[in-house]
Amino acid sequence: MDNVSAQTVIAGDAEITGTIKSAGTVRIDGKLDGELHCEKDALVGKSAVVKGNLNVSSAVVEGTINGNIVARDRIELKASARLTGDLKAKRLVVEDGVAFVGRSEVNASGVAPAAPQHSAPPTPVPPGIDANRPGVAFPKR
Amino acid sequence: MSGSRKASIVSGYDLVQSLGGRRAATRPAAEAPPPPRPAPAGSVALPTKRDIACPDCGWESHVMGRQSYAVCPKCRKKIDIVDYTVDIDFSGTIATAGAVRLAPGGIVHSGEIRAAIVDLASRVEGGRIVAWHRLDLRAGAVCQPDHIEFRDLRLDAGARLAFTCALACRRLDVAGDLEGEFVVSGEVFLRAGGALRGSLRCAHLTVEDGASLAARLQVGGGDPVVPGP
Structure with a gap:
């Protein structure tokens, strides 16, 4: 994501309460108490604190978010990211060091993941395998 | 032996000189001594x-x-x-500090396999497999969670495993399809093409682009669970 071409920048010393709607790219370095609806990419800087939900195309998170993130394409959590909430996207990249408490729903194919099953169905035995062969294992030296 | 043998003194210096001179005169230029063999690269003394x-x-x-x-x-x-390879029906006992490879085509009916590293690519219908260091699940592996114990788990691409109960381990590396409830005291790696469903609680999580993750997560500050067989 190109930080230089970010169209909307919320500086580190700014505090915003309310909903932000943008047709372009948004970079947040300050505090946002509300929701963010962005048509393009959103970048949450290291010093940013967001209390609300994000609805974006793609998101790169380096700061703190207390809310849900819904991305139509990709979410990237950098090592300094702190996320408390759910996230939903087509693609996800998480770096080592992220603190994340919530639910994740990410599928690269875009198809909704199947509900977890509590019993593992047995895989059929491949053809050509005779289960009645006697024998003993010999060690390889 | 001849009785009129005359004792003589042979000088070592003269002998060496004579041999060296003779050899230098008779050896042709094409039969130069071979160059010394270079020492193999990477050899260590320890x-x-x-x-x-x-x-x-x-x-x-x-x-x-x-x-x-x-x-x-x-x-x-x-x-x-000793490292073992099992590619036939097996119902015995193996206890080794090496590795055991359960190749495709073999079936474990009963017994116990205890090893440091277990490479599972076959079918486990009974018995017990204990990998005190790492369990590698390959494509085609079929087993129930009741039959395996491990400290680290690695799923190869194509492997599928579903746990019906909560599982604790030290390290988890997923390139295949894994489902269940996991508590990992160390690192979790979700590789591209891998899928993880259920719930996960771990200290460190790394997700590569292209992985699928549909789970309840708690990353960072997990309990220091001590897994192992």
């Missing part, structure tokens, strides 16, 4: 070190070089350090 654990008491130690067995410094029992 033997390789290998970490082992006693299958009985679990005491971890290390051995140097190639040894087929060792003696546990704690319980004084003999530790087998």
